[in-house]
Amino acid sequence: MRRVVVTGLGMVSPLACGVEPTWRRLLDGQSGAGTISRFDASHLATDYACEVPRGDGSDDTFDADAWMEPKEQRKVDDFILYGVAAADQAIADAGIGDASDEEKLDIGVMIGSGIGGLQSIAETAVMIKERGPRRVSPFFIPGALINLVSGQVSIKHGFKGPNHAVVTACSTGAHAIGDAARLIQLGDADVMVAGGTESPISEIGIAGFNACKALSTKHKDDPERASRPWDADRDGFVMGEGAGVVVLEDYDRAKARGAKIYAEVIGYGLSGDAHHITAPPPDHEGAERAMRAAVKRAGIDPSQIDYINAHGTSTMADTIEMGAVQRLLGDAAKNATMSSTKSSTGHLLGAAGAIEAIFSILAMRDQVAPPTLNLESPPEDAVIDLAPLKKVERKIDCVLSNSFGFGGTNAALIMRKVDA
Amino acid sequence: MSEGDIETRVRKIVVEHLGVEEEKVTENASFIDDLGADSLDTVELVMAFEEEFGIEIPDDAAETIQTFGDAVKFIKEAV
Numbered sequence A: 001m002r003r004v005v006v007t008g009l010g011m012v013s014p015l016a017c018g019v020e021p022t023w024r025r026l027l028d029g030q031s032g033a034g035t036i037s038r039f040d041a042s043h044l045a046t047d048y049a050c051e052v053p054r055g056d057g058s059d060d061t062f063d064a065d066a067w068m069e070p071k072e073q074r075k076v077d078d079f080i081l082y083g084v085a086a087a088d089q090a091i092a093d094a095g096i097g098d099a100s101d102e103e104k105l106d107i108g109v110m111i112g113s114g115i116g117g118l119q120s121i122a123e124t125a126v127m128i129k130e131r132g133p134r135r136v137s138p139f140f141i142p143g144a145l146i147n148l149v150s151g152q153v154s155i156k157h158g159f160k161g162p163n164h165a166v167v168t169a170c171s172t173g174a175h176a177i178g179d180a181a182r183l184i185q186l187g188d189a190d191v192m193v194a195g196g197t198e199s200p201i202s203e204i205g206i207a208g209f210n211a212c213k214a215l216s217t218k219h220k221d222d223p224e225r226a227s228r229p230w231d232a233d234r235d236g237f238v239m240g241e242g243a244g245v246v247v248l249e250d251y252d253r254a255k256a257r258g259a260k261i262y263a264e265v266i267g268y269g270l271s272g273d274a275h276h277i278t279a280p281p282p283d284h285e286g287a288e289r290a291m292r293a294a295v296k297r298a299g300i301d302p303s304q305i306d307y308i309n310a311h312g313t314s315t316m317a318d319t320i321e322m323g324a325v326q327r328l329l330g331d332a333a334k335n336a337t338m339s340s341t342k343s344s345t346g347h348l349l350g351a352a353g354a355i356e357a358i359f360s361i362l363a364m365r366d367q368v369a370p371p372t373l374n375l376e377s378p379p380e381d382a383v384i385d386l387a388p389l390k391k392v393e394r395k396i397d398c399v400l401s402n403s404f405g406f407g408g409t410n411a412a413l414i415m416r417k418v419d420a
Numbered sequence B: 001m002s003e004g005d006i007e008t009r010v011r012k013i014v015v016e017h018l019g020v021e022e023e024k025v026t027e028n029a030s031f032i033d034d035l036g037a038d039s040l041d042t043v044e045l046v047m048a049f050e051e052e053f054g055i056e057i058p059d060d061a062a063e064t065i066q067t068f069g070d071a072v073k074f075i076k077e078a079v
Helices: A019-027 A078-094 A118-131 A140-144 A148-157 A169-185 A203-211 A251-256 A285-298 A317-335 A349-366 B003-018 B039-053 B068-078
Strands: A004-012 A033-035 A048-050 A107-112 A191-198 A242-250 A263-272 A307-309 A337-339 A398-405 A409-416
Touching: A004 A019, A004 A078, A004 A169, A004 A251, A004 A349, A019 A349, A078 A107, A078 A148, A078 A191, A078 A242, A107 A148, A107 A169, A118 A140, A118 A203, A140 A148, A148 A191, A169 A191, A169 A242, A169 A263, A169 A349, A169 A398, A169 A409, A191 A349, A242 A251, A242 A349, A263 A285, A285 A317, A285 A398, A285 A409, A307 A349, A317 A398, A349 A398, A349 A409, B003 B039, B003 B068, B039 B068
Parallel strands: A107 A191, A307 A337, A307 A398
Antiparallel strands: A004 A242, A004 A263, A033 A048, A191 A242, A263 A409, A398 A409
């Protein structure tokens, strides 16, 4: 099968618009959390989240007008806006925008979302109730459908290869990158623009996850301290929003055109828990099987993994994941570093696996593991280094990124430096 | 409501929804052929006219509104 490498990165995150400014702030230990500014959330059990900083583009804020004309913005939900912006960045970074018409037949798009246009659906439902069905916009459906991110990107750039969208809750981003890599391996496409996007910070989104008892509720006065993976005082995840997109490319094609190669996707594993709609099994054997499948596909020994970007949402499941990772690594666990960047960005749901794959790639590029913020009381049975509070400079040649989703769906990605 | 007033308000809606320059919105300007609208845009335009003027434009009538002039004429008769 063909080798698949990453040649472009793009991101809209709660820390910044753009990959490099986000990465700088992540390493600097900054948090994207704050009191929700977009709507009055004071009546909800959780009134804080990690919102994308909107602005005029200065100080790395997200200027929507820079990515989509105002008249087009009205027609789409924010998850599409974020996805298109992240894809544009990745496409420009990879330098594939000027591909020939013939080449574009083999360039595909696979950008997923966990929930899609939740806010649009909620607003439209209220409007039908108040003003009747004739007021529904013709752009409501195409502005809320999950696969319309892939559709919009394909239309904008003329990419005529596979057009697909993954929907696996919080493992969407990782599944999208893994599945897209497979399409290249099997020859269905030469290049895939892949990732995830999400915009769940709305009254219905927060209320819904509050009802599942999934969100942190105890930090109204200090939101930046709310996302604390593995910490003894963790009380749920902090909602995030944004998008992560990568350009995946056939290795020979990338080499031939002299592309900048960030990393090679060498392993991808998937599994199902068959256990519960929202909770992992007590030993998370499903996650362990996904990781072992990725290791097997990569043809490496687990001890070769230097850095793990954990799913680590700041819920009870964190230590269950840690146990599964430590079983996978065995004695080598003491030599590896695992961190949860959700401590800084919050949980971007369907975009999480994509931005975290990007962070894992940058960890290899810069030989530094980003920190786990707010980890003041680590679990006693932690053998692995959890990068508490501060980044860890170290050798990183091979990385594992985990993502798990409601419904008991698991994805694990393994990447390494090319020719390392 | 004066006829000039209706024209001004219709033009404003067209400019806002289609993102075109005001000068291009002339009597015979076709929403689809001249102003860059697609079929969904025209549905939205008709909804905006209904909203602005408090009128109802049935689907068969909406299909006859192809140009800026058509829209102004229909609305003048309907209000």
